[in-house]
Amino acid sequence: MNQTQTCSNTLFTLLFFAWIVSMVATLGSLFFSEIMMFPPCVMCWYQRICMYPLSVIFLVALFSNDTHVFKYAMPLVLIGLFFAIYHNLLYFGIVPETLAPCSQGVSCTSDYINWFGFVTIQFLSLVAFALIFITLIFIKPKAS
Template identity: 40%
Template sequence: MTRRDGLRPRPVLLAGTLVAATATLGSLYLSEVLGLVPCELCWVQRILMYPLVVVVGVAAVERRPAVARTLLPLSTLGAVVAGYHSYLQATATADTCGAVSCAAVQYRLLGLSVPNLSLVAFLLLTLVGVVCLRSVTGATRVA
C-alpha cells in the first residue's frame, strides 16, 4: 500500500523495528553488561518497548501498516512514562520509586540519560505509528 505522497509503510516499519530493537538491546546492555539496576519506571518502559520489536517487525515483514492500532497505544504510553521519568531526573525530584531512585542518573550517552533516550525512541515509534495510520486511513498530507 502506497500513500498518495509516495511514502511506503514498509520502510517506515523497518525503521521502527530498528528503533525498537536498538532500544531493547541498549537496555539489556546497560543492565546485563554494565550492571546498572533498572528502577521501577525503567521496568515499565521496558515492558512497553520489548514487545514492539516483534509487533513492528512482523508488521514490516507482512507489510501491515494497520499495526498502528497496536503500536500507538504502547508507544504513546511509553513516551508519557519516559517523559515523566525524564522530568523526575531533570528536577532531581525525590521519589519513592523503589530500591533504585528514579531521579538518579546512572548513565549518559551523548549527554542524554537513559529515560531521555527512551523518550526519543518512543517518540520515533509514535511517529512510525502515525505514518502507518495515515497510510491505512488514506489521509493526505496537510500543506
C-alpha cells in the same frame, strides 16, 4: 498498481525504521542491565514493558506487510511515551521524586550514563518512544 507499489514501499520503510528503533532500544537496555550491570529502576521497567513487545510487533508487521500495525502498536507507544516523559520530568526535578514509586531500591534520578552532559538512559528512552510515535503518525494515513 504503481501507486500501491510506492505506497507499500513507503510503509515498509517507515515500519522498518520503527522496528530498528525498537530493536536498538530493546537490545541497548538489555546491554545496560545485563552486561554493564546497571540495575533498572521502576520507571525503566514500565518503559521496558512497552518497548520490548514493540520490537516483536513491528517485526511481525514487516513480514506480513500489515497496514493495521498503527492500531495495536500505538497504545503501547503512548503508555511508554507517558512514562518516558514522566521519568524525564522526575530527573530534571520538575516532578518531585517523593510522588513517584521510586523511593525504594534504585532511585529513578540517579545517573548511570551521562554523555555530553544531557544524554541519560531516560533521555534515550524518550527519544526512542518519540521517534516511534512520529513514525506511527506517518504510518496511519498509509493504513487507511
